Amino acid sequence: MGGMGLKVGVYGGSGYAGVELVRLLAGHPEIGALSVASRGYAGLGIGEVHPQLSVDGTYVSPEEIEDLDVAFVAYGHGESAETVRELMRSGTHLVIDLSADFRLPHEELYGEWYGEHPAPELLMEAHYGLPEVFGAPAGRLVANPGCYPTAAILALAPVVRRMEGIRSVTINALSGVSGAGAKPSVKTHFVSVNESAGAYGAPRHRHTPEIETILRRVGEVPDVTFVPHLIPITRGELETIVVDVEGVPEAEEVLGWYAEDYEDWVFVEAREEYPHVAHVANTNRCRLSAAVDSRAGKLLLFSAVDNLLKGASGAAVQNMNLALGYEEDLGLEHLE
Amino acid sequence: MGGMGLKVGVYGGSGYAGVELVRLLAGHPEIGALSVASRGYAGLGIGEVHPQLSVDGTYVSPEEIEDLDVAFVAYGHGESAETVRELMRSGTHLVIDLSADFRLPHEELYGEWYGEHPAPELLMEAHYGLPEVFGAPAGRLVANPGCYPTAAILALAPVVRRMEGIRSVTINALSGVSGAGAKPSVKTHFVSVNESAGAYGAPRHRHTPEIETILRRVGEVPDVTFVPHLIPITRGELETIVVDVEGVPEAEEVLGWYAEDYEDWVFVEAREEYPHVAHVANTNRCRLSAAVDSRAGKLLLFSAVDNLLKGASGAAVQNMNLALGYEEDLGLEHLE
Amino acid sequence: MGGMGLKVGVYGGSGYAGVELVRLLAGHPEIGALSVASRGYAGLGIGEVHPQLSVDGTYVSPEEIEDLDVAFVAYGHGESAETVRELMRSGTHLVIDLSADFRLPHEELYGEWYGEHPAPELLMEAHYGLPEVFGAPAGRLVANPGCYPTAAILALAPVVRRMEGIRSVTINALSGVSGAGAKPSVKTHFVSVNESAGAYGAPRHRHTPEIETILRRVGEVPDVTFVPHLIPITRGELETIVVDVEGVPEAEEVLGWYAEDYEDWVFVEAREEYPHVAHVANTNRCRLSAAVDSRAGKLLLFSAVDNLLKGASGAAVQNMNLALGYEEDLGLEHLE
Amino acid sequence: MGGMGLKVGVYGGSGYAGVELVRLLAGHPEIGALSVASRGYAGLGIGEVHPQLSVDGTYVSPEEIEDLDVAFVAYGHGESAETVRELMRSGTHLVIDLSADFRLPHEELYGEWYGEHPAPELLMEAHYGLPEVFGAPAGRLVANPGCYPTAAILALAPVVRRMEGIRSVTINALSGVSGAGAKPSVKTHFVSVNESAGAYGAPRHRHTPEIETILRRVGEVPDVTFVPHLIPITRGELETIVVDVEGVPEAEEVLGWYAEDYEDWVFVEAREEYPHVAHVANTNRCRLSAAVDSRAGKLLLFSAVDNLLKGASGAAVQNMNLALGYEEDLGLEHLE
Numbered sequence A, B, C, D: 001m002g003g004m005g006l007k008v009g010v011y012g013g014s015g016y017a018g019v020e021l022v023r024l025l026a027g028h029p030e031i032g033a034l035s036v037a038s039r040g041y042a043g044l045g046i047g048e049v050h051p052q053l054s055v056d057g058t059y060v061s062p063e064e065i066e067d068l069d070v071a072f073v074a075y076g077h078g079e080s081a082e083t084v085r086e087l088m089r090s091g092t093h094l095v096i097d098l099s100a101d102f103r104l105p106h107e108e109l110y111g112e113w114y115g116e117h118p119a120p121e122l123l124m125e126a127h128y129g130l131p132e133v134f135g136a137p138a139g140r141l142v143a144n145p146g147c148y149p150t151a152a153i154l155a156l157a158p159v160v161r162r163m164e165g166i167r168s169v170t171i172n173a174l175s176g177v178s179g180a181g182a183k184p185s186v187k188t189h190f191v192s193v194n195e196s197a198g199a200y201g202a203p204r205h206r207h208t209p210e211i212e213t214i215l216r217r218v219g220e221v222p223d224v225t226f227v228p229h230l231i232p233i234t235r236g237e238l239e240t241i242v243v244d245v246e247g248v249p250e251a252e253e254v255l256g257w258y259a260e261d262y263e264d265w266v267f268v269e270a271r272e273e274y275p276h277v278a279h280v281a282n283t284n285r286c287r288l289s290a291a292v293d294s295r296a297g298k299l300l301l302f303s304a305v306d307n308l309l310k311g312a313s314g315a316a317v318q319n320m321n322l323a324l325g326y327e328e329d330l331g332l333e334h335l336e
Helices: A016-026 A080-089 A107-114 A120-125 A147-162 A207-215 A251-261 A309-323 B016-026 B080-089 B107-114 B120-125 B147-162 B207-215 B251-261 B309-323 C016-026 C080-089 C107-114 C120-125 C147-162 C207-215 C251-261 C309-323 D016-026 D080-089 D107-114 D120-125 D147-162 D207-215 D251-261 D309-323
Strands: A006-011 A031-037 A070-073 A094-097 A141-143 A166-175 A224-230 A237-245 A268-270 A286-293 A298-305 B006-011 B031-037 B070-073 B094-097 B141-143 B166-175 B224-230 B237-245 B268-270 B286-293 B298-305 C006-011 C031-037 C070-073 C094-097 C141-143 C166-175 C224-230 C237-245 C268-270 C286-293 C298-305 D006-011 D031-037 D070-073 D094-097 D141-143 D166-175 D224-230 D237-245 D268-270 D286-293 D298-305
Touching: A006 A016, A016 A031, A016 A309, A070 A080, A070 A309, A080 A094, A080 A120, A094 A309, A107 A120, A107 A207, A141 A309, A147 A166, A147 A207, A147 A224, A147 A237, A147 A251, A147 A286, A147 A298, A147 A309, A166 B166, A166 B237, A207 A224, A224 B237, A224 B298, A237 B166, A237 B224, A251 A268, A251 A286, A298 A309, A298 B224, B006 B016, B016 B031, B016 B309, B070 B080, B070 B309, B080 B094, B080 B120, B094 B309, B107 B120, B107 B207, B141 B309, B147 B166, B147 B207, B147 B224, B147 B237, B147 B251, B147 B286, B147 B298, B147 B309, B207 B224, B251 B268, B251 B286, B298 B309, C006 C016, C016 C031, C016 C309, C070 C080, C070 C309, C080 C094, C080 C120, C094 C309, C107 C120, C107 C207, C141 C309, C147 C166, C147 C207, C147 C224, C147 C237, C147 C251, C147 C286, C147 C298, C147 C309, C166 D166, C166 D237, C207 C224, C224 D237, C224 D298, C237 D166, C237 D224, C251 C268, C251 C286, C298 C309, C298 D224, D006 D016, D016 D031, D016 D309, D070 D080, D070 D309, D080 D094, D080 D120, D094 D309, D107 D120, D107 D207, D141 D309, D147 D166, D147 D207, D147 D224, D147 D237, D147 D251, D147 D286, D147 D298, D147 D309, D207 D224, D251 D268, D251 D286, D298 D309
Parallel strands: A006 A031, A006 A070, A070 A094, A094 A141, A166 A224, A268 A286, B006 B031, B006 B070, B070 B094, B094 B141, B166 B224, B268 B286, C006 C031, C006 C070, C070 C094, C094 C141, C166 C224, C268 C286, D006 D031, D006 D070, D070 D094, D094 D141, D166 D224, D268 D286
Antiparallel strands: A166 A237, A237 A298, A286 A298, B166 B237, B237 B298, B286 B298, C166 C237, C237 C298, C286 C298, D166 D237, D237 D298, D286 D298
16 A cells, blocks of 8 residues: 555446446545456456446456455355455455445354355454444455445434334335346346336345344344335435334434434435435435324334445445545545 | 216316326216316317327316216315215216315314315215225215225225234335326426435325225224335336234235135236236236235235326226226226 | 137237237237237246236247137247248238338348348238228238338328428437337346437438338338437337428428328327327327428428337237228227 | 635526536535525525535525626526626626527527527627637636537537538437426426427527537538437437538548547547447536448437536536636546
């Protein structure tokens, strides 16, 4: 990490999160050299493959990348751990993994939801990279949070931290189609998605245990009901969370908790107005709100993020900034 | 109701529900004469005002309509009751009101949610027009159900009828923009809605008491938490309902209840596959499904309708058919 | 074609045009038996595979279909001709081919744009199924027109028939994504299409020679410039056609030609108002308009169709109706 | 324009172009003080009115703004000139007008298309702010180009400059709905726009004379046929331009002209690949391409911009930068 700027590499630089990472890192003032690997596109110009990016440079194969200060791994779940292990062994100063491979605390839980863990010895070393709740990443390995868990935990942590006796938590989530990945399928065909909407993955979506186990670090929470839906937008997520708890607080009180807990963090903000996806799309923000259904005795929380930014690549760069001691929004100022 | 076919009139024939009614009634085989009233457009060709309709005929003013066999009133809430009263007094054989004015059972509840009732003496006379739950309309006045309550009650009635000890019901609803009405506003501007999504109306949306009071005719239900969201589609609604109940049944059992209760009704069908809006858009269907979150101990119900058809005008024509002794799908065969 | 209704078969019943055909044919009053073949889905319920269809019945393999009165072939270009040949040989009363295989008048032209013709001996036998221009189909083989040519020829034929000295014709077309087919690809991924628009296929889209050669049956036309664009809608096409001609007529005169030529045909209508896609979507209509750019001395024509209905399956059923002597809109009344 | 940074004001800061200006100016490194005026919202927080903006500060009334170095006027056509006149009189160093009021070269032409000019004495003073064609703005008054003319002139100028004998130019344009302004109307209602597309304004859209007269500064052009269409996207414009000219050049030659003329400008780039709206949306780019229809003997040009950035507010900031001697992309780096 010498005077010429950081040497940074991206593995999996042609998926949606990878492309977004490249866009952000290409404009980051502390980066001296950026290598972007893609097995499928090695040798092609990044800007040729993705005409929406005005980035110079050429995709390389993963093997061509060496001597990184910081590595971002944007592979799929299960595919990431192997690369992470090699990077850790080779002494990379900071490894930020965008997959789910290092988000769950132990091997058994991972096995139950994802299958056998490819690098269980690293699980204890990973820091869950949600700085507004857990502070700047410590150590060399950052598990970048899932998009749904980001929105859910930012909304719920201040409540869970303060309230006992939560009886149930129901999370209803809406997601844009970029959340389903870049691979063409019947499910992501324009004609399938447009003028439609539907639940999927429930009642056993893999983000459920991530939400539960991470929240349990700050307080007691029952098992969560999580129902995601696909809606016809490109990017953005909105979660409507219903909390059944003894002694429902006033909405204003909850907004006060948010103000208090997120005071020092630029990307998270609570407002009285319910957040819309358009309030956060193309930004690194999380916008929160709260209301009370006094008839039914329920607390309602609302949380919106851009799944590719605060829900993935924006958070990853924010984590890099904090891990290296920079301002959290360095290179992300236009996404505030 | 002589040999020349029915004399039918539509009041409020230029809003979204009105236009849809006109489309359906213009193709109905038992209708001999159709009058369509619109204050704003009286004197103009219906097909000129709405180029998507290939309907002959001209809008008239409400005063010009006389001697109807069947009247459909598609005015807004509070505006409808006055016209309904006159139609009832003038001896119209059947009056189908698409507003909320006659859906709630008594004046006090109406007052709490909508304001003073303009024609309370008719409340007792109205039949709630959800035939799959309450049978063919009896009497001369049909209160056509709200769009959200249609989807909610069709999903919940078979459960409420059979289960005791329901502790909570949370309804998360997604709606297309036609549900917000034809009047231009910042809220319905394309740029506001497109690439966005947001909750609105919660926690006190006016469809809440309709859902509760109608459901209580078939069984016990606690106060319902109802959170509607606007999403960027033109038509269709999807509800994801979470039921917290002692002794959660198996999903298959619930699907069996649906099959049993809706066996004789062509427009309601349950499937294992979760319904998508596209499965019901431009049809008079309601599609249902059920799942169980066994970890959190919750029953999940899914219900989709087209808000302008099964959620409004299609149901209104179905109600007319049943009230007059026709097949429920007469003139609606292509919407099955 | 006995008293029990027509025996009808669909080959390629799981693509977008095939599904639309099944929907229409399932509601057609003269059809006694409908067989639907799909190689990929043989054995599966049609309504299982396509939940938006409430059609009973099961996909069969093409080999299982026998003794048809009418066959619809909805295969891709080049794949269709073989099946058509067999159907013609086996004595099928009427074969309607939705591919491009029999639309061009001779082998050489087909070869230039599509490759070697698989059944050239049938080219002379095929009737181009645009009845509003060429009358009810004669003979046993109907070449159902392409979607773009349908819109273009309906707009241009009345002009070409009456005007000499046309110097140039430029067709700018916008198409919904269903026009790109059901096969998932990067091009049809929701994220690629949404919030975007782009030209494709120009300057050598395969519908160009179809437009030119068919139009030349009614008058003289220079080579046509045809530029299609993909826009983020599911269905519908809009063409804006600029004609450079000596002695530009008044727009009213052109509207008069349209009225005259299409007087006896229910699905084609010209209006002063420019057609929007929404005026024809989900219908079998073609809507036309005309304007004059008097400064630049150009005639502007506007034409809109639903690519899956008037541009494919609706026209195919209309062709069947006319070939068999029924009213052109039998079973299509709700699509007028 | 002292050491404390520029004093900048925006008039009309709550329309789409105004909001975009505020977003850009709030992040501009040379601006010391930013005042934003809006008659309708004076006194309200900018970020309250537009939750998608994380901008501090409050709307003021126009009268409250004083002593500006740079003023941006984002009023409608005809409403702008009065404010511009006052700003010029009061000695504002630089006035950038985003309306059409100062784009046409003389009073008569303005009168023919817009009505009587409110400040004709300033017409001669205005510099047409398309720097890639006419260089950095000179003088104190910049007429910021229209969105359609920006895309058209950038595509056509290099051709018009080099070719004689152009016989006709036809511009087919697709526009997102933000181009229709923020005022709610039937035309911009989500339900009107979604799943539709239509031509409007042709054959006498007001951008036509702007395109013609500006192009005639670089070469000879016949009267232009310009047909804009509204499509269901929020932002972005795509123009497909057909040029009929003696001796059609090769596409590669035209791409070479683009490369040559725009070599020194960061925001304009030509590629072989046809531009899609998604390649320029949310950027200040213009992307160009060219093709030849050798059968019909026509040159095809393709040009895409974001109507709110390169087509309005991005260009306005770029003009400010150039007029004040900064790099053209200062504060716009993330929009390259």
